[in-house]
Amino acid sequence: MNIGIIGAGHIGSALAGRLTSLGHSVYIANSRGPETLQDLAQKTGATPVTTQEAAQRGTDLIVVTIPLKNIPDLPKDLLAGVPAEVPIIDTSNYYPLLRDGQLPELETGDLTESGWVQQHLGRPVVKVFNNILADHLAQPGQPAGTPGRVALPVASDDAAAKQKVMQLVEELGYDAIDAGSLRESWRQQPGGPIYCNDLPADKLREQLTSLGTERTPEQHAEFLANQAKQEQAMAAQGIKL
Numbered sequence: 156m157n158i159g160i161i162g163a164g165h166i167g168s169a170l171a172g173r174l175t176s177l178g179h180s181v182y183i184a185n186s187r188g189p190e191t192l193q194d195l196a197q198k199t200g201a202t203p204v205t206t207q208e209a210a211q212r213g214t215d216l217i218v219v220t221i222p223l224k225n226i227p228d229l230p231k232d233l234l235a236g237v238p239a240e241v242p243i244i245d246t247s248n249y250y251p252l253l254r255d256g257q258l259p260e261l262e263t264g265d266l267t268e269s270g271w272v273q274q275h276l277g278r279p280v281v282k283v284f285n286n287i288l289a290d291h292l293a294q295p296g297q298p299a300g301t302p303g304r305v306a307l308p309v310a311s312d313d314a315a316a317k318q319k320v321m322q323l324v325e326e327l328g329y330d331a332i333d334a335g336s337l338r339e340s341w342r343q344q345p346g347g348p349i350y351c352n353d354l355p356a357d358k359l360r361e362q363l364t365s366l367g368t369e370r371t372p373e374q375h376a377e378f379l380a381n382q383a384k385q386e387q388a389m390a391a392q393g394i395k396l
Contacts, residue, residue, distance in 0.1 A: 156323075159213020160184070161206055161229070162220035163192055165289030166246050168199065170218060172293060173327055175200035184209040186225070206230065210237055216323070219276070220246040220284070222396070223268065224255040226275050234278050242316035245272045245280040248345050252386040254396040264375040267340045269310070279313040281320045282340040286350045296328010306356040308334035308343045308363065330356040334363060341370045345385065346378030 156179045160167045163185040171181050181201040185192060189203035196203050210217055210233050217237065219226075226247070234243070247268045251257045260266045266274070269282040284292065287307060297304045307329045311317040321331035334343060343349045348362050366374070 156180070156215035157213055158182070158215060159204075159209035159211075159217045160201070160220065161209050161218065161233075162246075163195055164220065164222075166284055166292065167218065167220040168195055169289045169293035170220070170284065171195065171201040172199040173295075176295075177326060182209045182212040186221070207233065210234055213237075214241065216242050216244065216319070218244040218246065218284075219272070219280070220244075222254055223247045223249050223258070223272070226272050229276070234276060237278075239278075240315065242313070242319050243276065243278050243280045244284065244320060245269045245276075245282055246284045247272050247282075248285050249382075250345070250386060250396055252383065253390060253394075262379070264341075264370060264372070267337060268344055269340050270337050273337060279311060279316060280337070281309060281311040281313065281316050282334075282337060282343065283307055283309045283320055283324060286343045287353065288351055291353065298328070299325065299330070303355050304328075304330050305353045306330035306332050306359040308332050308340075308349060308359060310334040310337055310340035310343065312337050330359075332356060332359050332363070335368060339368050341375070341378070342366045344378060346380070346382035 158174055158179050158181050160171055160183040163183050171183050174181050182204045183201040184204050184206040192203035249261050249268050260271055269280055273280045307324050309317055309321050309331050324331035
C-alpha cells in the first residue's frame with residue numbers, strides 16, 4: 156500500500172519502520188520540512204515529503220500522528236482531493252499538563268479525543284495505535300494464534316475504513332479488536348485500564364465490556380484524575396512529550 160504518515164515523532168517513526176519492513180511504501184512528513192527527516196529516512200526506508208504530499212501520496216491510508224494541540228494548525232485543505240474511501244488513522248492522546256494545555260471539550264467530556272480530531276479534519280477517522288508504547292510498536296508483533304498476543308482496540312464510525320485498518324493491525328502482528336464507534340473510543344484513552352497495558356484479546360474484550368459504552372461523568376472524572384497522576388509522575392522524571 157501507499158501510506159502517508161503526518162508526524163515523525165515516536166509513533167510516526169515506529170510505524171514508518173514497521174510498515175516499510177512489510178513492503179509498504181511510506182511517505183512521512185513533519186512540521187519542519189522533509190530536509191530534516193533524512194536520518195529517519197535512512198533508518199526506516201520511508202520517503203520524506205511535505206505534509207500536503209503525505210496526504211496526497213498516501214493513496215491507500217493516511218496516519219495523522221501529531222501532538223493533539225497542533226491538529227488545528229494543519230492546512231485546512233489537507234485532505235482536499237483525498238478519496239473518501241481512504242482511511243484516516245488518528246493516534247491522538249490528550250496530555251493537558253505536559254503538552255497540550257486544557258481543551259474545554261475534552262475537559263468536560265463532550266467529545267472524545269478522536270471525536271475532536273474528526274471535527275477539525277472534517278473526515279471520519281479511525282482511532283488506533285494510541286494505547287501502545289512507541290517502543291513496543293517499533294518491535295515486530297507476533298503471528299496470529301500466539302498465546303498472549305497483544306491486542307489493539309480499533310474504533311471508528313466508518314465501518315469500511317475500520318475493517319481495512321483492522322487488517323493492517325493484524326498484519327503488524329496484533330489482534331485487532333473492534334472497539335465500536337468513535338464515541339466509544341474514550342475507553343482506550345489515557346487514564347483507563349486499556350491504555351498502554353498490552354492486553355491480550357480476551358482481557359481487552361473483558362475491559363471493553365466492563366467499562367460499558369456510554370461514558371459516565373464518574374468515569375470521565377476518574378480517567379482525568381488517573382491521567383493527571385501519570386503526567387505528574389512523568390514530569391517528575393523529566394519526561395517530555
